[in-house]
Amino acid sequence: NAGVTQTPKFRVLKTGQSMTLLCAQDMNHEYMYWYRQDPGMGLRLIHYSVGEGTTAKGEVPDGYNVSRLKKQNFLLGLESAAPSQTSVYFCASNSDMSEQYFGPGTRLTVT
């Protein structure tokens, strides 16, 4: 099992550009999440999904959109990147009562 994978691992964007981060899990988990972690800070929830076809806003959803068209994939989109979105992005998944399994992270820099 690959667990939770994230693509890409690194990306540099210019202000105003768009991109999509892909998260994939092979554990048949219902729940999937996107977090951002800024230096010296905790994880802030951007969006999450409690099942295929569903999404919900987290604590810091502005500037991001998500889609969960397939159970195993959770996409995070940045429509018009801003320097404030420079961060490390983590995807996670879990079943109902299990712990979360995290991807390796995507380091995004917006210049």
Add this chain to the structure above:
Amino acid sequence: AQSVAQPEDQVNVAEGNPLTVKCTYSVSGNPYLFWYVQYPNRGLQFLLKYITGDNLVKGSYGFEAEFNKSQTSFHLKKPSALVSDSALYFCAVRYTGKSTFGDGTTLTVKP
């Protein structure tokens, strides 16, 4: 709205001494509670969880945590700290699928 508070940014202990990392939460219901650890430039690793049952839960690497419903707390403990325990520790609360994290506590264990 749910929230998690880790009141101490930093905890310093001497090797061999007991350690406690504090966590309190606010949620309208009975949440699942988790502790994770993060080493530099790494993702999060699961330590332990409380779902239901015994208030004292034991986890990986000799860590344990006590759930206190009346005080809405879930403090992480270890009887004898190791230098290798030095890391960033996160408490998390999950309710109706939404999973949010505290800001983290940096644990430093000195020889």
